[in-house]
Amino acid sequence: MNEEIQQVLKQRFGFSSFKKGQEETITKILTRNNVLSILPTGTGKSLCYQLPSYLLSGVTIVVSPLLSLIEDQVRQLQRTGEKQAVAFGSQLTYQEKQWVLAHIAAYKFIFITPESLFQEEILQRIRQLDVGLFVVDEAHCVSTWGIDFRPDYERLASIIQHLGVKKVLALTATATEVVKEDIRQKLFLGQEIDLVQKTVNRVNIFYHVEKLSTVEEKLSWLQSFCSKYSGPGLIYCNTRRDTEEVSLYLSGNTTLKTAYYHGGLTSMERSAIQQQFLADELDVLIATSAFGMGIDKPNIRYVIHYQLPDSLEAFIQESGRGGRDGLQTLSVVLYMAQDQKVHQYFQKELLKEINDFTHLVPLTQNNDSIVLDHFSELQKKWYDFSKSENHSIENLQEKIKKRVEEKAEKLARMEDYLDTDGCRREKILSYFSETSTVQQEICCDNCHREISDFPIGLMSPDSNKKYSKLEKSKEILKNLF
Incomplete structure (x- = not known):
């Protein structure tokens, strides 16, 4: 296995050695199933999923938070000669999106945001693929975002289960003990995970x-x-x-x-x-x-x-x-x-959003169009989340209040x-x-x-x-x- 890894490193990427944590992460994801790798900024986390993808069958799906990040990762792969990589997001025209969906089985790497991944048309096509590796880049977002910002991050585990993915790799540069446990519970559903962690200390x-x-x-x-x-x-x-x-x-x-x-x-x-x-x-x-x-x-x-x-x-x-x-x-x-003050303002606005939401939801029982007429984009996400995940409004409200308390503590x-x-x-x-x-x-x-x-x-x-x-x-x- 080590010889194969070294060969791909040299031939595909042109490197003769690894940075700290890379080889350990790659070896673990090839031999085990659930891996969380916490490597400091600048240590080449992308290689940790790119290299093993060439030693695994099937497509690699990489979930990333930003389109700019996704596009940059695709360009990075293209510089190594990889032509079977695509960035899936709102930057594609309708015609481009349809072409990609029609040819999706031809790609080795699919980069996508959580929101795009949950679109039914895209999900139907991905269901037909053999997913060899599912990667969550910037995995701390599973904990630090989620219910109060881009709730689809909290639903990624359901996608992983639905696709029957065997190998899942979560990558991030920082994670406290609380965030690590959050990732384990929300992304890996409390299963045992292999952890690779290097110091956050950047000596320079x-x-x-x-x-x-x-x-x-x-x-x-x-x-x-x-x-x-x-x-x-x-x-x-x-x-x-x-x-x-x-x-x-x-x-x-x-x-x-x-x-x-x-x-x-x-x-x-x-x-x-x-x-x-x-x-x-x-x-x-x-x-x-x-x-x-x-x-x-x-x-x-x-x-x-x-x-x-x-x-x-x-x-x-x-x-x-x-x-x-x-x-x-x-x-x-x-x-x-x-x-x-600006952070405290955002916290107050979040509480206002959830309070308004709890008053509006009962009205949707008789008139579902109120979702489009009066809900903010975040409130629409909460509405979809509460229906699909069977969360009560009280449960959502409690989670938001807890998140505001956590944000106040982090600010302190x-x-x-x-x-x-x-x-x-x-x-x-x-x-x-x-x-x-x-x-x-x-x-x-x-x-x-x-x-x-x-x-x-x-x-x-x-x-x-x-x-x-x-x-x-x-x-x-x-x-x-």
């Missing part, structure tokens, strides 16, 4: 928190920092409006090439901006969380959160998109006390990270039930407070080639602030 990320008092101070800080600190850089904002305003501010007050990215743009616009960023045609990209999953850009030098993220899981996922080339990168959170843990005067890396590792055995020489602002005495500036990667990675990291960080 320096963690820094900048506490500011006003939006004007944040923008001024960004202007100064981004003007002097070599990119490419990625700035995350919590709202679409903020991405546009920050992009406009930086483009108007610096010479940087900037763009914004969020779910309100058309598919064509998002694709064009993503390709510009990947091709180093942009200095800074300002985005909501809609950007980044699965994006393979190795040279992002800094990731800045314009407001506090809603959880340490989201923070680690997003900051981990920096420095995939192994060189020094920087994670910054710009924080002011009012930042949590994120704030603990921002407020700590101890090692930020240790705070992160503790949250994910890990302990650090070695104190890093390059770590965070609390461990290296003297760094704040230095002016901003970063040597380019080319000028640093003569240094080892550690020496380079020291030189870069010495000139950060």
Whole structure:
């Protein structure tokens, strides 16, 4: 088996060795049935399902949350010479969708969102296929999304059972003990699973928190920092409006090439901006969380959160998109006390949605058209979910309230990270039930407070080639602030 794996690795993908966790994951999914693999960002999780697919019969179905991620994964396979891969989603015209469905048996890889997978026309065609491997990419979404956002994630187990799939692989970069158990219960229905898990610690990320008092101070800080600190850089904002305003501010007050990215743009616009960023045609990209999953850009030098993220899981996922080339990168959170208000607003809105839903549902008994007339898109999903899964309205309401409580707790843990005067890396590792055995020489602002005495500036990667990675990291960080 190992010889076969090495042969495919070399011939199909052109690699002579694996990154940490890849070979272990591949071996387990080939020899066992249910595997959850938790590998840090930048360690090539895609290979963990691509390679074994060539050693298994049948089609591989890959469920992913975003169309941009799906399209990127298909392009990645095409670069290896794979022609039997298709991205199934709303980007296809009606005619294209019908053609794909008519020829679906010819594909080796089918990439699809949960929502598309539950469309009856698509499901009927997939039922006729021999599914050798079912993959849930970004599997933490099964836990962190679900009933309050894209409920179809909570129904994936029913699809797996319905298709009679034997091998299921769940992949993610982060998972607390709670999330791991959630995935086991919701996706694997409590069955025994094989776990592959590597540390979330990314040694080349320096963690820094900048506490500011006003939006004007944040923008001024960004202007100064981004003007002097070599990119490419990625700035995350919590709202679409903020991405546009920050992009406009930086483009108007610096010479940087900037763009914004969020779910309100058309598919064509998002694709064009993503390709510009990947091709180093942009200095800074300002985005909501809609950007980044699965994006393979190795040279992002800094990731800045314009407001506090809603959880340490989201923070680690997003900051981990920096420095995939192994060189020094920087994670910054710009924080002011009012930042949590937007998250609290979303939590209140979610409670309002479920309360309105419980009052409207009894009316559907006599007039089902009220679903179309008065329900929001999320409420329509809840309505379908309650009918198909036989969940009572009271049960749904209880689950939503519990989810809001969980979100509030995660936000509090994120704030603990921002407020700590101890090692930020240790705070992160503790949250994910890990302990650090070695104190890093390059770590965070609390461990290296003297760094704040230095002016901003970063040597380019080319000028640093003569240094080892550690020496380079020291030189870069010495000139950060």
